[in-house]
Amino acid sequence: MCFWFPAPHSVTGEDLAELHLHGGPAVVRGVLAALGELPGLRLALPGEFTKRGFLNGKLDLTQAEGLADLIDAETEQQAALALSQMDGALGQLYESWRGRIVKGLAYTEAVIDFPDEDVPDSAALAIAPDLQSVLSEMKAHLADGHRGEILRNGLSVAILGAPNSGKSSLLNALAKRDIAIVSDIAGTTRDVLEARLNLGGYAVNLADTAGLRETSEAIEQEGIRRAVVRAEAAQLRVLLVDPGTVSRLKDLQTHLQPGDLVVWSKADLNWTPPALADFETMAVSTKTGAGLSTLVTWLADQAARFAGTGNGAVISRARHRESVLEAVETLSRGLSALTSGLDLAAEDLRMAARAIGRITGRVDVEDVLDVVFQDFCIGK
Numbered sequence: 195m196c197f198w199f200p201a202p203h204s205v206t207g208e209d210l211a212e213l214h215l216h217g218g219p220a221v222v223r224g225v226l227a228a229l230g231e232l233p234g235l236r237l238a239l240p241g242e243f244t245k246r247g248f249l250n251g252k253l254d255l256t257q258a259e260g261l262a263d264l265i266d267a268e269t270e271q272q273a274a275l276a277l278s279q280m281d282g283a284l285g286q287l288y289e290s291w292r293g294r295i296v297k298g299l300a301y302t303e304a305v306i307d308f309p310d311e312d313v314p315d316s317a318a319l320a321i322a323p324d325l326q327s328v329l330s331e332m333k334a335h336l337a338d339g340h341r342g343e344i345l346r347n348g349l350s351v352a353i354l355g356a357p358n359s360g361k362s363s364l365l366n367a368l369a370k371r372d373i374a375i376v377s378d379i380a381g382t383t384r385d386v387l388e389a390r391l392n393l394g395g396y397a398v399n400l401a402d403t404a405g406l407r408e409t410s411e412a413i414e415q416e417g418i419r420r421a422v423v424r425a426e427a428a429q430l431r432v433l434l435v436d437p438g439t440v441s442r443l444k445d446l447q448t449h450l451q452p453g454d455l456v457v458w459s460k461a462d463l464n465w466t467p468p469a470l471a472d473f474e475t476m477a478v479s480t481k482t483g484a485g486l487s488t489l490v491t492w493l494a495d496q497a498a499r500f501a502g503t504g505n506g507a508v509i510s511r512a513r514h515r516e517s518v519l520e521a522v523e524t525l526s527r528g529l530s531a532l533t534s535g536l537d538l539a540a541e542d543l544r545m546a547a548r549a550i551g552r553i554t555g556r557v558d559v560e561d562v563l564d565v566v567f568q569d570f571c572i573g574k
């Protein structure tokens with residue numbers, strides 16, 4: 195069966211034919227081979243359909259990125275974020291900012307170009323309040339606790355603890371597969387091991403780390419150094435304490451930050467943990483499974499707290515954040531220059547508009563295009 199989508203109403207904006215085949219690989223290969231014999235036909239590059247759609251004005255870069263994210267989405271919340279970005283919410287926000295900056299630029303240039311009576315100097319200052327509010331909106335957009343990026347990349351959680359406290363067993367239990375080697379030999383885990391989980395619709399990256407202790411063994415020392423670095427970079431830390439390591443609690447606690455969790459492990463051994471005021475605590479046994487579902491719920495709640503929902507216009511990529519940061523910097527410089535040198539102000543406003551335009555793909559994007567489309571699969 196063949197569908198014909200004439201330009202300009204197809205997804206790419208060009209004439210487009212779509213073949214529907216029976217799904218067997220041999221049939222698909224046969225048809226592709228036959229098509230390959232026709233003059234002028236070749237296989238599409240990864241992301242080429244979407245790229246042509248972008249070049250023909252069918253969607254902006256944030257929407258193209260939303261589509262790529264939707265294809266890669268593993269959890270419901272990642273898909274929701276991708277869909278809202280595909281809908282154009284983020285692109286519209288950036289375009290409206292760019293429009294307002296460009297308007298300010300136009301006023302400023304008018305004052306520069308017609309210095310005498312036609313346009314009074316105050317015209318340039320008249321647009322200052324609106325530019326000021328664009329600046330505040332951008333700053334609020336940046337101060338979002340990275341929730342879009344956490345939604346998209348997953349909440350990062352590090353499991354910490356002394357050797358043999360049950361960290362690797364916990365990672366395996368939560369991931370429901372044997373990722374880390376479990377053994378009663380202290381110092382077994384050295385590298386940071388990661389598992390990507392879907393907890394309540396949120397992506398969570400759980401890291402198992404080397405047990406914290408004094409050691410003279412060089413490789414284990416390096417593992418412990420990595421554990422500490424990883425724990426500091428994580429959004430949350432879970433400290434595991436078992437009966438054998440509870441005496442070191444005070445010292446281990448120094449690696450935690452407010453909001454982190456202490457897990458009393460090996461609850462099946464029926465031991466009594468000490469009272470602890472500074473952190474939330476819970477008891478878990480990977481041997482019996484007791485407490486595991488409470489821990490999973492806690493982690494999912496934390497992911498929701500950090501990431502919110504995927505609705506609305508939130509920054510989901512470092513690429514966007516860098517450009518908005520650049521726009522904030524140049525726009526605030528331009529605003530202060532409005533009262534001193536209009537030429538300088540105009541140049542700064544132009545740079546701010548360009549920084550925002552780069553996010554949606556409105557201006558000099560050649561270098562950005564490769565970055566955006568290289569992650570696509572063939573056929574999209």
Ligand SMILES: Nc1nc2c(ncn2[C@@H]2O[C@H](COP(=O)(O)OP(=O)(O)O)[C@@H](O)[C@H]2O)c(=O)[nH]1
Nearest residue numbers: 358359360361362363376377378460479480481
């Ligand atoms: N009784 C009991 N033993 C456990 C539990 N979890 C782990 N262990 C044992 O504790 C030892 C150390 O476990 P492991 O996960 O390798 O700890 P790690 O060094 O912190 O990664 C192993 O012998 C495990 O079988 C548990 O919930 N209950």
Ligand SMILES: [Mg+2]
Nearest residue numbers: 361362382383
């Ligand atoms: Mg281990």
